[in-house]
Amino acid sequence: MGREVVRLALDAGLDVTVLSRRPPSGTSQSRHDGARYFQADVTTGTGLAEALRGADVVIDCLEGRSGKARRNFADGGARLLAAAAAADVRRAVLPSIINCDQSGAAFYVSKADKERVYARSPLETVVVRATQFHSLMTEVFEAGAKIRLIPVFKGARFQTISPTDVASVLLDEALGESSPERHRVRTIGGPEIRTMRELAEVWRNSLGLRGRIIELPLPGAMGKFLRNGLNLIPEQRLGTETFEAWLAKREESL
Numbered sequence: 190m191g192r193e194v195v196r197l198a199l200d201a202g203l204d205v206t207v208l209s210r211r212p213p214s215g216t217s218q219s220r221h222d223g224a225r226y227f228q229a230d231v232t233t234g235t236g237l238a239e240a241l242r243g244a245d246v247v248i249d250c251l252e253g254r255s256g257k258a259r260r261n262f263a264d265g266g267a268r269l270l271a272a273a274a275a276a277d278v279r280r281a282v283l284p285s286i287i288n289c290d291q292s293g294a295a296f297y298v299s300k301a302d303k304e305r306v307y308a309r310s311p312l313e314t315v316v317v318r319a320t321q322f323h324s325l326m327t328e329v330f331e332a333g334a335k336i337r338l339i340p341v342f343k344g345a346r347f348q349t350i351s352p353t354d355v356a357s358v359l360l361d362e363a364l365g366e367s368s369p370e371r372h373r374v375r376t377i378g379g380p381e382i383r384t385m386r387e388l389a390e391v392w393r394n395s396l397g398l399r400g401r402i403i404e405l406p407l408p409g410a411m412g413k414f415l416r417n418g419l420n421l422i423p424e425q426r427l428g429t430e431t432f433e434a435w436l437a438k439r440e441e442s443l
């Protein structure tokens with residue numbers, strides 16, 4: 190999603206600096222002409238001051254899915270915000286996940302912890318809580334399809350959204366007028382709610398694959414979260430790109 194934020198920001202004529210631990214090389218397709226790239230690590234703080242010098246707004250597209258990265262996720266955000274405050278950055282925008290504070294799953298707990306770091310920051314902050322990305326679904330399907338089985342979680346429905354739609358909202362929030370509320374939360378969801386099986390069928394058909402779709406129970410806090418529909422926000426169908434449209438666009442660009 191960070192790459193989409195960079196692309197849209199450059200299209201809007203903004204001055205863009207990107208930081209990550211492994212910035213893309215000069216010839217990489219992931220590199221956007223016109224952006225400046227810095228090597229920095231929010232876990233150690235290395236390179237943050239240089240990357241943030243002169244910045245007005247920070248959009249934090251970091252991720253830490255498991256293990257140490259997940260445990261360091263909120264602290265990394267705090268380190269980024271502290272460096273941003275020292276560089277006189279005005280505002281920070283954070284993508285997060287719908288209802289992450291309603292689950293005991295470690296991944297969601299780390300998201301809610303980071304939201305709290307943002308709510309305590311001296312900077313003006315906006316947290317944009319989104320539903321799951323279309324790309325998350327394809328990651329799950331692709332993992333199983335290697336052995337010709339496409340896994341879907343029993344009872345799970347999703348309101349997936351395109352990373353581009355989320356990136357566009359992040360950018361709007363980064364550029365919008367200041368609000369009297371120093372710390373705001375906004376929620377956005379994808380255009381449709383579908384069962385995971387329906388999404389798997391769409392994905393399989395779009396690629397012309399023959400793998401078998403198998404329903405698996407998802408135990409634990411994550412399973413409960415999905416079965417209770419806490420990943421959905423039916424009243425906020427703000428994303429415009431459907432799963433089908435996103436898949437078609439992805440196929441064209443490959």
Ligand SMILES: NC(=O)c1ccc[n+]([C@@H]2O[C@H](COP(=O)([O-])OP(=O)(O)OC[C@H]3O[C@@H](n4cnc5c(N)ncnc54)[C@H](OP(=O)(O)O)[C@@H]3O)[C@@H](O)[C@H]2O)c1
Nearest residue numbers: 190209210211230231232250251252284285319321322325
């Ligand atoms: N995936 C979803 O369905 C979904 C839904 C809603 C919200 N979100 C939120 O959107 C955000 C971005 O998700 P994504 O899927 O786009 O993540 P992603 O593809 O994994 O990208 C994460 C980025 O963070 C950088 N990074 C990781 N650790 C770092 C560190 N210690 N220091 C500096 N950079 C670091 C990575 O670059 P390097 O590896 O080069 O450092 C990479 O550019 C996450 O906060 C996530 O919670 C995701």
